[in-house]
Amino acid sequence: MPKRLVFLIVIFSLLFLGITSKAFYEQIIMGPTYAIKSLEIRTKQFPAEEYIRGDILDRNGISLTDAAFRPTIILFPKLITNVDKLLEKIRAEIPQLNINAKEIKPQYRNGKKIYPEPFIIRVGEDNDILIKISSWNEPGLVVLPYKTRYGNNSLAVHLIGYMGYKNHSYEPQGMMGIEAKFEEILKGDRPEKIITPITDARNNILEGLGYRILDLGRDEQRSDVILSIDSRIQKIVEQVMDEKGIIKGGVVVLDIDSGQILAGASRPIYDQNDLDNTMGFDDNQVERIIDYKVYPGSIFKILTAVAALEEGIVTPETKFYCTGSSPDFRVKCPRAHGELTFSEAMEQSCNVTFVQVGLSLGREKLEKYIIEKFGIHPIKNKSLDSPEARAHGIIGQVIFEVSPLEMANIIATVARDGYHQELLDPWKTRLVKAVKTGDKIENYAEIPKYSQLYSKNTAQQLKAILTATNQRGSGKKAWIEGYGSAGKTGTPQVNGLGEYMAWYTGYAPLDKPKYAIAVLIEKIDGLNESDLQGGTHAGPVFKEIIERIIKLEER
Numbered sequence: 290m291p292k293r294l295v296f297l298i299v300i301f302s303l304l305f306l307g308i309t310s311k312a313f314y315e316q317i318i319m320g321p322t323y324a325i326k327s328l329e330i331r332t333k334q335f336p337a338e339e340y341i342r343g344d345i346l347d348r349n350g351i352s353l354t355d356a357a358f359r360p361t362i363i364l365f366p367k368l369i370t371n372v373d374k375l376l377e378k379i380r381a382e383i384p385q386l387n388i389n390a391k392e393i394k395p396q397y398r399n400g401k402k403i404y405p406e407p408f409i410i411r412v413g414e415d416n417d418i419l420i421k422i423s424s425w426n427e428p429g430l431v432v433l434p435y436k437t438r439y440g441n442n443s444l445a446v447h448l449i450g451y452m453g454y455k456n457h458s459y460e461p462q463g464m465m466g467i468e469a470k471f472e473e474i475l476k477g478d479r480p481e482k483i484i485t486p487i488t489d490a491r492n493n494i495l496e497g498l499g500y501r502i503l504d505l506g507r508d509e510q511r512s513d514v515i516l517s518i519d520s521r522i523q524k525i526v527e528q529v530m531d532e533k534g535i536i537k538g539g540v541v542v543l544d545i546d547s548g549q550i551l552a553g554a555s556r557p558i559y560d561q562n563d564l565d566n567t568m569g570f571d572d573n574q575v576e577r578i579i580d581y582k583v584y585p586g587s588i589f590k591i592l593t594a595v596a597a598l599e600e601g602i603v604t605p606e607t608k609f610y611c612t613g614s615s616p617d618f619r620v621k622c623p624r625a626h627g628e629l630t631f632s633e634a635m636e637q638s639c640n641v642t643f644v645q646v647g648l649s650l651g652r653e654k655l656e657k658y659i660i661e662k663f664g665i666h667p668i669k670n671k672s673l674d675s676p677e678a679r680a681h682g683i684i685g686q687v688i689f690e691v692s693p694l695e696m697a698n699i700i701a702t703v704a705r706d707g708y709h710q711e712l713l714d715p716w717k718t719r720l721v722k723a724v725k726t727g728d729k730i731e732n733y734a735e736i737p738k739y740s741q742l743y744s745k746n747t748a749q750q751l752k753a754i755l756t757a758t759n760q761r762g763s764g765k766k767a768w769i770e771g772y773g774s775a776g777k778t779g780t781p782q783v784n785g786l787g788e789y790m791a792w793y794t795g796y797a798p799l800d801k802p803k804y805a806i807a808v809l810i811e812k813i814d815g816l817n818e819s820d821l822q823g824g825t826h827a828g829p830v831f832k833e834i835i836e837r838i839i840k841l842e843e844r
């Protein structure tokens with residue numbers, strides 16, 4: 290083979306390796322002796338960031354994971370002056386650090402000392418430990434600025450997801466939520482900053498120079514993902530959920546104009562920095578906003594009301610009589626409501642009236658609205674084929690299950706006078722706003738188109754009914770003084786054991802609706818599940834969230 294060709298092949302392979310390998314920066318920056326020195330270099334250098342990866346930001350550019358450079362303990366095994374002495378000191382003064390001799394002592398291979406690579410030691414934000422370690426002046430154990438991905442103020446944990454290792458891979462990757470779904474966009478190629486000790490030729494740290502952080506410039510490969518979430522509203526939602534003692538459930542806030550998610554929180558929660566000890570307890574890994582579905586209960590009456598008003602089966606003033614039960618289908622009301630109008634039947638959530646209305650609509654018309662127009666499909670192997678199935682479906686039991694996002698999307702349609710947006714792929718169309726690469730921001734998904742599901746007349750009648758529900762009916766605890774609100778409560782049975790869930794879905798303010806919210810509570814700390822009740826427990830969560838958002842806007 291001609292020499293020139295061999296040369297070209299070698300150059301080409303080197304370039305190719307360089308471009309695809311994560312060691313690219315080291316090869317270029319550290320020079321051609323990298324291959325020999327790589328281990329040597331790795332024992333002395335350390336990426337100044339936990340993950341080689343773009344950030345996940347809120348709509349205003351604020352990190353949702355609370356990613357930041359924080360003073361962090363970094364241990365460089367190769368640079369420790371006396372391992373046994375240091376371990377003794379740590380055991381005596383900071384026993385909670387729990388460092389193993391094996392992690393820092395060199396191994397001997399072919400008579401050569403091989404040192405472990407540097408690593409970080411997490412102590413949260415315990416400043417006392419950081420100060421103590423700094424004061425030791427131990428060259429191999431230092432406190433330096435280091436970018437950790439998840440901080441104490443990490444928000445929307447279940448929507449963001451977490452990092453982990455798949456199939457025994459050595460490369461960490463996104464395991465759930467946006468971290469997983471946007472892995473290819475977030476994933477970078479090399480650190481943007483590295484920490485390196487300043488040493489002489491013999492590998493001793495130069496007195497007084499210590500460490501420095503090398504800025505390697507932007508990693509072209511990685512992008513930030515900008516979500517539609519507003520971290521201020523997200524914080525409000527999480528605070529209210531915790532203050533109200535919601536230990537299982539989900540809350541979502543939609544922007545009515547765009548249909549985008551402004552906030553979404555699930556409980557229970559896990560710690561993204563401590564999965565080993567916090568993941569998998571009480572289903573805390575479950576995201577309860579987008580993909581999680583349960584019986585809607587009476588909030589589902591909104592759909593039957595749309596169908597009945599639009600089809601001319603009822604007007605808000607049509608009179609009904611409730612005896613307290615529909616004997617054929619074991620559907621009951623808490624009491625006999627007596628004579629009431631259709632509007633009052635919604636206000637008091639009268640099951641008997643709604644079953645009667647739904648049965649006069651019939652299977653075809655119910656399916657036209659629930660399935661075709663609103664896109665809510667029956668659970669597998671269920672349908673509205675019998676009158677009994679229709680009776681249960683109408684009051685949100687047995688036949689249909691919905692996610693909080695689906696309910697918030699429906700109440701947003703009500704607030705928009707019947708202009709509906711399909712959910713499509715909500716992780717992409719409702720949660721991600723843009724992708725940012727360097728200074729370039731590109732819109733990610735287009736806002737789904739609106740289609741008008743029902744007439745303006747029906748829209749206005751329905752809004753008046755749902756407003757009355759909050760003014761004087763079952764949604765009283767969701768009424769917002771000075772601004773008003775409209776919506777519906779729900780208390781579906783979880784099972785045949787007398788356990789309930791509490792739902793509320795509504796929008797506010799009445800004049801120019803801005804926020805559509807769905808609240809699902811499956812468990813409140815200290816409360817028996819048989820006592821959960823939509824109007825009593827979920828309604829006030831909606832009210833509190835809206836009131837705090839309004840205060841935020843007025844600031």
Ligand SMILES: [Zn+2]
Pocket residue numbers: 611612613622624625626627638639640641642
């Ligand atoms: Zn009734």
